[in-house]
Amino acid sequence: MKHKIKRVPFLLSLIILFFACGRKETKFPAETFYMPAEWETHEAVWLGWEKDSTQRFYPSIGKIITTLKPHVAVKIAFDNDSLKQTAITKLIELGVDTTGIKMYVMPGERYWIRDHGAAFLVNGKGELAVADFSWDSYGLPGFLDLKYEGNKDSINAAWNKNLVFRLKTGSVDSLMAVAEGAKIIKTQVIHEGGAIEVNGKGTLILCEATVFQRNPTLSRETIESEFKRVLGVSNIIWMKEGLADDPHHFFRRISGNYIGGGTGGHTDEFVRFANPTTILLAWVDEAEKDLDPISRMNYERMNENYEILQNAKDQDGKPFTIIKVPLPDLITQEVVVREALKKDGFTFDVKAESFIPSEAVQVGDTLLRVPAASYFNYLVTNGLVLLPSYTAMGSSKEKEEAVREIFEEQFPGRKIVFFEGLMQNWYGGGIHCSTQQQPKRITN
Template identity: 85%
Template sequence: MSMRGILIEMKQIAFLSSFIFIIYACGNKETQLSDETFYMPAEWEPHDAIWLGWEKDSTYRFYPSIGKIITTLQPHVTVKIAFDSDSLKQTAIAKLIELGVDTTGIKMYVMPGERYWIRDHGAAFLVNEKGELGVADFSWDSYGLPGFLDLKYEGNKDSINSAWKRDLEKRLKTGSVDSLMAFAEGAKIIKTEVIHEGGAIEVNGKGTLILCEATVFQRNPTLTKERIESEFKRVLGVSNIIWMKEGLADDPHYFYRRISGDYVGGGTGGHTDEFVRFVNPTTILLAWVDEAEKDLDPISKMNYERMKENYQILKNAKDQDGKPFTIIKVPLPDLITQEVVIREELKKNGFTLDLSAEIFIPSEAVHVGDTLLRVPAASYFNYLVTNGLVLLPSYTAMGSSKEKEDAVREIFEQQFPGRKIVFFDVMMQNWRGGGIHCSTQQQPERISN
């Protein structure tokens, strides 16, 4: 099957998913409301809840940090967790209790297809002035999997088709989780053909959206920029879009990639929640590498060049009212690496950072026995803002500069006065290409007139 064939099939899957959901939601009166009044609030606005997902494979070692995140959130906001199955829900409850989490106040939902990174595939919540809740329902293709398969199998249609069909049912279910979340909350669904993940949405709540060309165009090769912009404006209620060029080098597209030389890693290919964030309607944080550090290693050099270009874009950008932004440069942590061995076969159980040779694309081939430097998606930008809190990742335990982390704390204390700033070690999530923000999704408070 050709790439075009896969994209057509994806659209058919998205249609079927929508049709299935309509059967469940046809009795929901909110589905009859007009789309035009909905918009996405900024993350610092009040929340009714924070959603999390739960990963079945405990070998990722996510659980301890999840427990700490939940207990930190609970005094401030309702916690909701979605699970792929009831049996997984029951084992999760037992694990949370073991971690010292009070589960009595947590709202739990069984949503087939749910996976850990709920921000990316889950509901992107919206509100309107009538006090109603909406959800922007983007299409889902597992982080641009078709494009990665084309590289991996060098255009071989049979191999691409075979790999695409693998786990197709699971992907279909995952693509419906946002609709299930909408149904659970009685929210209006606003669908779009645009393929996009929640970790790549950054809004100021007043009409401006930041996107990254590297991810948006990779996911939507058949759509024009004009079509993509019109859809984002329609479903997110924005009027102004700023386009970044590329994200961080240590957030390469898919798992796993040779970034430069012997440095390897995996990620999304440029999610905004790794390098650029609004902290208020007129102020933007941008990841930064100082000139004195840019030649320390190839990753720092790449990030320096990419963020320098993004800085120029932001300097020339205007908000929805035609006014310039204040841009604050935030240091990236010192580069973290781990020597790994390329193995023919990885352990089925237990934790390892070693990688398999067969998961790399031919043009970036590695060989069994190679020793490489694995790089995590480590960034202070994968943070969550909620009621009275800012949850940030910490890297001092991995050897990053305490002075840098203190500088980051100071920036956040200045930008979010009155909120408690809490740092967490989420390195296990970073090794898998994500962090705190990817692991959570805010449900905004409905506007009451």
């Protein structure tokens, strides 16, 4: 009996050692800059601002700021001081307490600050850095090549329009870095922040549709090497395509009379990490796949992505848990193709000249415009998850309740806040695209 008593601690120690080794996680050297996961503590959340005569974003911006302020510092960037003063007046009109909001003038600033703004990094020495990706207005050269069917003069003329402002927009991330005393890590890779999805441990999810469209002259090996260098990751998972209702640029014929516009496959529309070992994936059930062409396309695309994720491993060679999150019911708006639109008024209608020749529409056509509506364009910050709601537009309440339950389970201890942000969806973005987190500096 004595021998058995003496051996129990030894056996227990072996078991503990075995499981401890099994749970061993990758740790970054103190000097290595890397991108923390979004659920880690934030020092601030940034927003962009621009003239909003036609898009009607202001009420949603006001709600985002009011919701964030009790939990995290809010910072807003503006293209110029005049716009900053106008914004202060507008926010006060919306009932927003502007006390404590830090405001910056950064020439070239646009609304979608996550995409062109700073992708913040940290290291274990308490330092902050920014991954400075190149910017080409969401792969605009490739879209122009399609629109003008390779005609160099037309392409150059369209590219040079607003070029000065576009170049300034490409420098906003550097200006944010300077404002925060952060190191700037530049790369030739063209990429947007809405297409960066990391687990904070070394794994990055990318989408082939956007990455290769933006970087047609770079090899996969070069692209992977650069992402690893600037984001501090060691493992990359490649998705094939994003959602059908997030097509590349404005406007695109998605299928038949369904049209829309967007980024061409940003990850923050369809695939997100919930924690280092769990991935959320947008999903269309078998019973819904034939309701409309968009659902059918999303069903096929997400099934292909699901197979990829099932076979994927994390940075330590371990499989992921994959959770399917329903997409909202399809939302459409009947629109008319016009020869010209009012310059200073809101309309869902579209111009015939906005389409590429292979997807041409005719003046007078009636089409169905589709927003980039998804529960995945959410923001996780200190004590909060901000999620879009679609029940007011007729989407299933049962479906949205199922989404709530998933998020409550995956983000315990955080308040789940739903609010309507469809106006951003009509322009290819959402809550996540409208914000950019600045992580708290850490010290190992």
